[in-house]
Amino acid sequence: EDQVTQSPEALRLQEGESSSLNCSYTVSGLRGLFWYRQDPGKGPEFLFTLYSAGEEKEKERLKATLTKKESFLHITAPKPEDSATYLCAVDTFNQAGTALIFGKGTTLSVSS
Amino acid sequence: EPEVTQTPSHQVTQMGQEVILRCVPISNHLYFYWYRQILGQKVEFLVSFYNNEISEKSEIFDDQFSVERPDGSNFTLKIRSTKLEDSAMYFCASSDRVGTGELFFGEGSRLTVL
Numbered sequence: 001e002d003q004v005t006q007s008p009e010a011l012r013l014q015e016g017e018s019s020s021l022n023c024s025y026t027v028s029g030l031r032g033l034f035w036y037r038q039d040p041g042k043g044p045e046f047l048f049t050l051y052s053a054g055e056e057k058e059k060e061r062l063k064a065t066l067t068k069k070e071s072f073l074h075i076t077a078p079k080p081e082d083s084a085t086y087l088c089a090v091d092t093f094n095q096a097g098t099a100l101i102f103g104k105g106t107t108l109s110v111s112s
Numbered sequence: 113e114p115e116v117t118q119t120p121s122h123q124v125t126q127m128g129q130e131v132i133l134r135c136v137p138i139s140n141h142l143y144f145y146w147y148r149q150i151l152g153q154k155v156e157f158l159v160s161f162y163n164n165e166i167s168e169k170s171e172i173f174d175d176q177f178s179v180e181r182p183d184g185s186n187f188t189l190k191i192r193s194t195k196l197e198d199s200a201m202y203f204c205a206s207s208d209r210v211g212t213g214e215l216f217f218g219e220g221s222r223l224t225v226l
Contacts, residue, residue: 034213043116043203043217044155087155089213097210098143098160099168104153 002027002092006103013110016077021106023088024070031097033071035064036087038105044087078110114138116218118204124224125194133189133221135204144187145205145215146179148172155203161187194225 003026013019025033032051036044048057050066057064061082063074073086085107089100117136125131137144146158160167161179176192187206191198201222205215 032211032213043205043219045217046214049213091211091213096168098145098162099157099170100213100215101157102155
C-alpha cells in the first residue's frame, strides 16, 4: 500500500530559526512528490513539484529536496507568516495521475 | 487572481438526508476533483472528473456519492443518504493538466451530519 508519513507532527520555531520538515514515502512507483501549505480553515495551496531524486525547488524562504525515499522542506530564517500546516503528497503510477495521496502534515508555528 | 469557489461554506444536516455541495472551478481548467478532510486527519482523494466523466475514484467514493457538471461552470458532489462518518471538510479542486500536482483548491465546505 502506498504511504506518506510526515514528521514531526508539530514544530515550534523562533523567528529566524531555520529547520527542516520531513516527508518519507513508500510507493510502488513515484510519478511526482508535491508540497502544499494549508492555513487554518482553508484549502491546501500548492508550493512545489519534485519528480526525481536530486531535484530541488526554491521559493522565498522555502526549499524542497527529494531523495529516493524522502523529501525535505527546508525553512530558512522563518517569519511568523510562515506559520501553517505543510502537507506532502505523492502521485504514483498505480493511479491514472489524478489522485494525490497526502500525508497528515507538519504544523509549523513561528513566534516573533 | 482566479480561484475555486465553493458553496455552502458550512452545512448541517440530519443523518439520512441528501446533500449537494457546489463548486465553481477556475474557468479554463479541465480537470476537477473532490477531496475530503475529516477533522485532524489526512486530506483524502474522493474522485476526479474530466471530459464529463469520472477519471478515477477512491474506495471512499461508493454508491452514495455522485458528481456532476450540470452546466459549463458548476461541479457538484451529491451525497445521497448522509451518515455520521460523512462529517468532514470537503474540498473541490481544479487543474489545467495532470501530472504536475498543481491543484487549485477551494476553501472547502464543512459538512456536519447529526
